[in-house]
Structure formats: structure tokens, C-alpha cells
Amino acid sequence: MLNVINNLYDYNMNEYYVKCRIHGYSNNWSEDRYNFERVKEYDGNFWGLESKGSLIATAGCLRFPEISTNAFRIQYRGCELPHTDIKKGLSRSHFNSSTFRELIPYQLEWITKYNSDEIYLTTNLDNKNHRAMTLIAKQGFLSLHSTEQLFGVEQAIWRFNIDKYITERKKLGIYTIQRPPLI
Numbered sequence: 001m002l003n004v005i006n007n008l009y010d011y012n013m014n015e016y017y018v019k020c021r022i023h024g025y026s027n028n029w030s031e032d033r034y035n036f037e038r039v040k041e042y043d044g045n046f047w048g049l050e051s052k053g054s055l056i057a058t059a060g061c062l063r064f065p066e067i068s069t070n071a072f073r074i075q076y077r078g079c080e081l082p083h084t085d086i087k088k089g090l091s092r093s094h095f096n097s098s099t100f101r102e103l104i105p106y107q108l109e110w111i112t113k114y115n116s117d118e119i120y121l122t123t124n125l126d127n128k129n130h131r132a133m134t135l136i137a138k139q140g141f142l143s144l145h146s147t148e149q150l151f152g153v154e155q156a157i158w159r160f161n162i163d164k165y166i167t168e169r170k171k172l173g174i175y176t177i178q179r180p181p182l183i
Contacts, residue, residue: 002102002176005048008058009036013048016055019081028058028079038062039076045110046077047103049176056084059099061107064120066150067157071118074107074160075099078121095172097132105169105180108162119160120145124153133158140164 005011013031021029028034039046044062048055059078064071078099095101111119123130125147133142133156142158149155169183 002056002098003050004102004106004176004178004180005050005055006045006106008046008048008060009040011048011055013055013058016048016058016081020079023082025079027077034058034060034077043114044072044076045107047106049080049098049102051084056081057098057103059103059107061110063114064118067120067145068118070114070116071120072107072111072114072116073120073122074104074111075121078103095169098175101169101172102176102180104165105182108166109181117162119162121158121160122150122155123158124155126154130156141168 017029017031026033034046036046039060039062042063042065044060046058046060049057057078057080059074060076061072061074062076064073067073080098084098108119121133121142123133136142137144137158141161141164143161145157145159147154147156150157166182169180174180174183
């Protein structure tokens with residue numbers, strides 16, 4: 001079972017940063033790259049997943065004023081170390097990703113405090129994760145809002161379908177010590 005860390009602000013992530021650097025995950029290899037202060041400033045939080053006492057995945061959410069005053073961005077700095085998820089196998093709906101499967105429910109619960117249903121995630125256009133989002137968009141989990149430069153990088157901005165996600169996530173098992181919220 002995976003353990004959910006509800007707040008990474010005081011968590012020692014040094015070992016995780018080293019592993020991210022080894023794998024070339026440039027957005028995740030240092031505290032500076034995580035933009036913790038920006039996330040706090042924009043009413044956000046970070047979550048993590050531990051396996052056997054080691055951090056294996058992270059993701060955050062924060063306000064997304066580039067879209068609207070009520071919008072939130074989920075899966076911010078989302079990252080999963082390779083070969084660490086306990087759920088094996090393929091998934092057409094991206095539920096083989098521990099951050100997508102286990103951390104989005106926490107992000108959605110967080111956002112309910114702000115009465116927003118404007119949920120977005122972004123992908124770099126030249127990233128393999130962008131191709132995965134294109135496929136799950138065909139299943140109704142996402143719709144392409146726009147492609148634009150964000151922070152100097154060409155990105156796709158996807159509108160997240162909360163109802164579709166929760167309906168499909170409820171069909172899966174529980175893979176964490178804590179039962180995910182909203183599921």
C-alpha cells in the first residue's frame with residue numbers, strides 16, 4: 001500500500017530530488033524548481049506518495065489566474081519515479097499513473113474549499129505525457145482548452161472533467177493506506 005503525504009512543505013525531499021535528477025526530471029530535481037512559495041501564494045498545496053518509507057511521486061495544485069480568477073491547475077509538478085507504482089498493467093484512462101489515480105482526489109478535495117469547478121492541467125507539447133493526455137481526452141476525461149506559451153514553454157491547457165474522473169476512479173481498487181477523498 002502507498003502512503004499519502006498531505007503536505008510536502010515540511011517533508012525532507014532531498015533523496016527524491018536526487019532521484020529526479022538521475023532520471024532527468026528537470027522540473028522536480030530541486031526545491032527551487034517546485035516553486036513552493038508560488039504554490040502557497042496561489043492557495044495551493046503539494047501531495048506525495050510514499051512506498052516503503054521513500055517518496056515516489058508528487059503533484060500539486062494552485063490557482064491558475066492565467067485562465068480565470070476561479071481556475072485551478074492540478075498535477076502541478078506531477079512526477080512519478082519509474083517502476084515504483086504498486087498497480088501494474090496498462091490503463092487506457094491513465095489510471096496506471098499513481099499521481100493521476102491517487103493524488104488527483106486530494107487536489108479536487110482541496111479545491112472544493114474555494115468553490116471552483118474550473119480545473120485544468122497542462123502538458124508540454126513535446127512531452128510523452130502530452131500524447132497520453134491526448135488519448136484520455138478522447139475518453140472524455142479532458143478537453144483541450146488552448147495551446148499557448150506559459151512561463152516560456154509551449155503548453156496544452158486541458159479542462160478536467162471532474163464528474164467523469166470520479167465516476168471512473170470509483171471503479172478502481174484502493175491502493176493507499178488512506179481511502180482517497182471523494183471516491
